[in-house]
Amino acid sequence: xxxxxxxxGSPPADDAEASRRIVATAVDLISRTGSQIGIADVxxxxxxxxxxxxxxxxxxxxxxxxxxxxxxxxxxxxxARHVHGLTDPVEAMxxxxxxxxxxxxxxxxxxxxxxxxxxxxxxxxxxxxxxxxVTMIRRFDxxxxxxxxxxxxxxxxxxxxxRTMQSFFVSPGSPAxxxxxxxxxLTRWMGPAIAAQERG
Numbered sequence: 417x418x419x420x421x422x423x424x425g426s427p428p429a430d431d432a433e434a435s436r437r438i439v440a441t442a443v444d445l446i447s448r449t450g451s452q453i454g455i456a457d458v459x460x461x462x463x464x465x466x467x468x469x470x471x472x473x474x475x476x477x478x479x480x481x482x483x484x485x486x487x488x489x490x491x492x493x494x495x496a497r498h499v500h501g502l503t504d505p506v507e508a509m510x511x512x513x514x515x516x517x518x519x520x521x522x523x524x525x526x527x528x529x530x531x532x533x534x535x536x537x538x539x540x541x542x543x544x545x546x547x548x549x550v551t552m553i554r555r556f557d558x559x560x561x562x563x564x565x566x567x568x569x570x571x572x573x574x575x576x577x578x579r580t581m582q583s584f585f586v587s588p589g590s591p592a593x594x595x596x597x598x599x600x601x602l603t604r605w606m607g608p609a610i611a612a613q614e615r616g
Contacts, residue, residue, distance in 0.1 A: 422464040435472045435482075438462065442483040446523060452480060488548065491519060496555045505563050505614075506607040508556045509577055513606070514598050517584055549574035564614040573610065580606055 428434035441461050445453045454476045459466045473479040498515045502508040550571060553560075560570055580602075593601060 422468070423462060431472070438469055438472055438479070439482045439486050442479055443486055446480075446483060452476075455479065487523065491523075492552060492555060494519070495552060499556055501557060503557050503559065505558050505560070505565075506603065506610045508558050509553070509573075509610055510599055510602045510607065512552070512556070513577060513581055513602055514595055516581060517598070518595075520585070545578055546571060546574055549578055569613055573613070576609065577606070 423437070428437055438458060442453060442458050445457055445461060455466050455469050455473070458479065459469045462469075469479070473482065495512060495515055499508050499511050502511060553570070553574060565573065
């Protein structure tokens with residue numbers, strides 16, 4: 417029996433292409449399985465040995481993080497569509513949190529980008545996560561300046577909301593709230609903190 421050729425019979429032209437194809441394969445596998453995958457899964461899908469993948473990504477966490485970064489634009493597009501037309505900061509942020517928590521449950525590589533390999537660490541409020549958050553809310557239809565937000569307070573808002581989401585990553589609750597329950601909870605408790613900037 418002929419030996420199966422790696423890379424689908426079409427080896428990458430250089431390291432950059434190899435890295436892109438590994439990440440693309442990881443994203444595809446996660447999208448299809450809805451779960452965190454390992455180096456062996458990606459290697460098998462590409463028809464290469466695990467050491468080939470390890471050459472570009474030293475661990476499964478590193479690969480998942482790269483997959484998360486590669487998925488950011490698509491996630492931001494979906495989020496922007498979800499909150500389109502919402503101009504109230506409280507409503508927009510509440511819906512954004514609910515949407516993001518739901519997305520993370522379906523796409524674990526996105527969760528790793530936001531919270532790191534250990535959600536109990538400070539990685540969710542790292543500079544990378546905060547920049548991701550700022551990029552996210554700038555795509556909303558909210559006129560942040562009109563509601564009293566300057567650059568500094570906008571970044572503070574992002575940190576506050578990331579910390580709120582971190583609490584649900586660490587402990588979703590038992591039983592976990594459905595979307596309606598989460599919406600009511602966030603509007604009641606997170607809402608006044610968001611609206612306080614306009615009153616300040």
